[in-house]
Amino acid sequence: MHKKNKSLSRHKKAEGTLSYFVLVLGACMVILPVLWMVITAVKNDMEIYQMNGRILPVEVSFISFVRIWRDYDFALYFRNSLLVTAAAVLVSLIASALTGYGATRFEFKGKSAFLSFILMTQMFPSIMLLVPFYKILSIYGLSNSLVGLCVVYISFTIPFCSWMMVGYYRTIPVEIDESAAIDGASSLQTFIRITLPLVRPGLVSSAIYAFITCWNEYMFAAILIMNDKMKTAAVAIAEMNGYYRIAWNDMMAASLVASVPLIIAFIFMQKSFISGLTAGAVK
Amino acid sequence: MTRNKNKFNITPYLFIFPVFVLLAALVIYPICYALYLSVMKTNLTNKWEFVGVANYLSIFKDGSMVKSLLTTFQFTVVVVLGHLVLGTILALALNKKRPGVNAFRTVLIIPWLLPDVVVALLFKWIFNANYGVFNNILIRLGILEKNQAWLSTGLAFVILAAVCIWKGYALIMVNMMAGFQSVPEDVYEAAKLDGASPVQTFFRITVPMIRPVISTAVILDTVWWFKHYTIIKLLTDGGPNNATSTVSITIYKEAFSYHNYGVAAAGAGVVFVVCWLISKIMRRVMDQNA
Numbered sequence: 001m002h003k004k005n006k007s008l009s010r011h012k013k014a015e016g017t018l019s020y021f022v023l024v025l026g027a028c029m030v031i032l033p034v035l036w037m038v039i040t041a042v043k044n045d046m047e048i049y050q051m052n053g054r055i056l057p058v059e060v061s062f063i064s065f066v067r068i069w070r071d072y073d074f075a076l077y078f079r080n081s082l083l084v085t086a087a088a089v090l091v092s093l094i095a096s097a098l099t100g101y102g103a104t105r106f107e108f109k110g111k112s113a114f115l116s117f118i119l120m121t122q123m124f125p126s127i128m129l130l131v132p133f134y135k136i137l138s139i140y141g142l143s144n145s146l147v148g149l150c151v152v153y154i155s156f157t158i159p160f161c162s163w164m165m166v167g168y169y170r171t172i173p174v175e176i177d178e179s180a181a182i183d184g185a186s187s188l189q190t191f192i193r194i195t196l197p198l199v200r201p202g203l204v205s206s207a208i209y210a211f212i213t214c215w216n217e218y219m220f221a222a223i224l225i226m227n228d229k230m231k232t233a234a235v236a237i238a239e240m241n242g243y244y245r246i247a248w249n250d251m252m253a254a255s256l257v258a259s260v261p262l263i264i265a266f267i268f269m270q271k272s273f274i275s276g277l278t279a280g281a282v283k
Numbered sequence: 284m285t286r287n288k289n290k291f292n293i294t295p296y297l298f299i300f301p302v303f304v305l306l307a308a309l310v311i312y313p314i315c316y317a318l319y320l321s322v323m324k325t326n327l328t329n330k331w332e333f334v335g336v337a338n339y340l341s342i343f344k345d346g347s348m349v350k351s352l353l354t355t356f357q358f359t360v361v362v363v364l365g366h367l368v369l370g371t372i373l374a375l376a377l378n379k380k381r382p383g384v385n386a387f388r389t390v391l392i393i394p395w396l397l398p399d400v401v402v403a404l405l406f407k408w409i410f411n412a413n414y415g416v417f418n419n420i421l422i423r424l425g426i427l428e429k430n431q432a433w434l435s436t437g438l439a440f441v442i443l444a445a446v447c448i449w450k451g452y453a454l455i456m457v458n459m460m461a462g463f464q465s466v467p468e469d470v471y472e473a474a475k476l477d478g479a480s481p482v483q484t485f486f487r488i489t490v491p492m493i494r495p496v497i498s499t500a501v502i503l504d505t506v507w508w509f510k511h512y513t514i515i516k517l518l519t520d521g522g523p524n525n526a527t528s529t530v531s532i533t534i535y536k537e538a539f540s541y542h543n544y545g546v547a548a549a550g551a552g553v554v555f556v557v558c559w560l561i562s563k564i565m566r567r568v569m570d571q572n573a
Contacts, residue, residue, distance in 0.1 A: 015379075022376040023387040026369075029449070030393050036416055037405050051430070052419045095301040102298025114299060121310045122503060123558045125510035127531045128551030131320060131538050132313035135327050155309030160503075162302050187294050216398035218513040223539065234400045238517060241404055248408050255401040262396045267389055278461030278496075 041253040048249050064253035074254055077236040084146050085214040088153040092161045092210045093203060100165030101191045105174060121159045134223060144227050152220050157210035168202025168276055204269050205276025233258050320548035327544050338549035348550055351533040358444060358529055359509045365448030366504055370455030378463045395453035403517035406446045410434050435523045443519055443527050458500035462493030498569035506558050530554050
């Protein structure tokens with residue numbers, strides 16, 4: 001018995017070492033490219049264009065971080081992205097929370113058809129919507145506007161957000177709102193006062209998902225927005241790629257500014273995010 | 284509640300109404316419009332000519348769409364398998380409560396948070412022919428003699444797939460972790476008592492038990508990457524020689540470079556049918572074995 005325990009603990013130790021080894025490798029795989037983004041952003045123009053030059057910068061320069069606000073209009077582009085994203089996230093959250101409540105608290109005709117319809121809309125290739133949206137938005141006078149773009153983004157975020165909210169609502173026992181109903185609360189009151197605080201993690205992960213989807217979207221923003229003043233950050237960064245002489249340091253600086261807020265927000269909310277994201281799967 | 288069973292109750296419909304209306308207006312309506320476009324020869328402004336199924340026929344007659352469908356299959360299989368392998372290995376390593384595991388988990392999710400545009404341009408810069416750090420390091424290590432234009436070589440597909448695996452494995456990893464946690468501890472103990480090895484336990488017990496948990500994630504991952512556009516567009520733009528020209532790239536060019544909007548809409552219709560079939564088949568395979 002004693003011997004067996006010893007070999008078991010040795011086995012456990014080996015397993016632990018292997019796990020850390022895998023995790024360190026994985027972390028390097030993630031960190032090295034991101035580090036290269038940071039290193040590039042703090043190099044000066046001379047160092048960017050040195051063939052097989054030094055990997056680390058000779059001197060740390062923040063000129064790119066100054067230029068993206070001064071020489072490019074990134075303050076405007078970030079504002080555009082933020083406006084479109086915030087509006088789309090808000091609409092998606094309200095609509096998908098209502099659906100999550102409705103689809104888990106009631107039996108009704110067409111419910112399963114409705115749920116598979118939601119999942120089905122994920123199967124439509126977004127490229128399939130590109131040409132029609134291009135035309136439809138112009139029919140309704142929404143082409144070349146942030147409102148039009150926001151409308152398009154809502155169509156991207158609603159299906160998966162609803163799916164997540166339905167999944168999250170399933171994990172909340174119905175008994176809780178049934179007791180509220182006995183106390184005389186209406187469905188809408190129960191939904192707002194009782195269930196919304198309980199599904200907070202589901203709301204957080206839907207919000208993060210929707211935020212990432214809209215903030216990162218490129219294809220539709222590139223096609224639907226022609227006006228320079230309405231460009232989103234993703235499009236503006238991608239356009240830097242088209243210049244005759246690509247300013248990689250400026251581009252990486254803009255990329256960092258576009259990515260870091262998301263990462264920080266995620267670090268603070270990751271616990272609810274992960275539990276909400278996977279609630280739809282675990283039944 | 285049971286009393287109302289036979290009475291029509293409008294409340295649930297009011298709750299699902301916003302999503303229903305938004306999806307009908309923003310997904311179903313455009314899709315119907317796309318179907319309409321797919322039987323027209325049009326420039327979207329003043330030329331509208333009904334051509335029937337000619338657009339669909341031209342897709343299959345013109346080899347480029349068929350070829351790009353095959354490329355897309357190849358791309359999707361490689362990327363999703365990559366996500367599964369990498370996601371599973373990392374989820375296994377993150378599964379036990381050990382010091383520092385949470386920090387690793389946070390770091391490992393970062394690629395999923397980065398915008399597609401940023402990921403594509405970052406790797407375009409890393410693999411840049413003249414000033415890229417990849418060439419630089421290989422030359423310093425003596426592996427390479429002179430700079431290579433990696434993204435214009437036969438390796439472009441492999442590099443593109445690797446970048447897309449890097450970008451997307453985290454979603455599978457997170458779902459795997461949730462799956463592992465859904466397996467009760469005593470199942471493992473029973474397997475151990477029966478003398479099952481860790482590998483046997485993983486494939487015979489863990490995999491069948493988590494299959495229903497991760498099946499939706501895998502199906503969505505497949506469909507998402509099947510229709511992926513941004514990273515491919517910015518990293519290789521379908522090149523070299525159409526080696527990475529997936530359907531999204533081909534349709535995009537058909538519409539916005541050649542202005543064959545009808546053909547593009549027909550192509551998108553074909554892609555939808557394919558996506559739908561894939562999800563049906565995958566759902567059946569996964570549910571059957573669960």
